[in-house]
Amino acid sequence: MPCREMSGLSKHYIIAILTLTVLCGHPLNAQRDGRRTEAPPFAERLFYGGSFGLQFGTVTNLEVSPVAGFWLLPRLAVAAGPKYQYFRNQYTNTDIYGGRTYMRFYFINDISQFIPLGMKLGFYVQGEYEALSLRSDFWLGYSGRSRFWEHTGLAGLGISQGLGMRSSVNISFLWAVTPDEYEIYGNPEIRFDFIF
Secondary structure, three states: OOOOOOOHHHHHHHHHHHHHHHHHOOHHHOOOOOOOOOOOOHHHHEEEEEEEEEEOOOOEEEEEEEEEEEEEEOOEEEEEEEEEEEEEOOOOEEEEEEEEEEEEEEEEOOHHHOOOOOOOEEEEEEEEEEEEEEEHHHHOOOOOOOEEEEEEEEEEEEEEEEOOOOOEEEEEEEEEOOOOOOOOOOOOEEEEEEEO
16 A cells, blocks of 8 residues: 655644654653652643733723643643633723633743753743634624624743742733734733743
8 A cells, every 4th residue: 555645734743743852851761860750640730820911091901811721741831711801991892702722832941050040930932822702893893793703823932930839920922923803912912921
């Protein structure tokens, strides 16, 4: 039976997995510095957190976005959760809701390993997907349909400040990599979040 040629997408997928595996290293083989040699239990690989935002005055903007996530590898995490935002100005108001999921890869876990700064500062790249339900009368100016969905991909860099063994505060700088037709996001979109 002849071999089928791999599609371009399959090749890119395999290359990406191999690259992440090499970059992340595998902690299961690291005994020289006293780290454990077996994978941590499932419960220790879970994390929770999210972000929130408050703005009051002429414009009111409230946002809540909790997440639950899982460490796939010591430097690679995935998370997902719902998102809700309420916006009001002097003319009108709207609410936005939906969900998001992201993948974060820490290319530097702790800068103190390279430069003795005395702080657990890390750097990561992040890819994110959001699906948000928007009100037609607010975003499109007519009320033919009551709501519609906007799907957006975001990508960028971030800084993580460790607060303990399992917690950190993070700041991400994300850009929309798919068309942002309704200008929902700033360029860059700056987000603060917590993980514990």
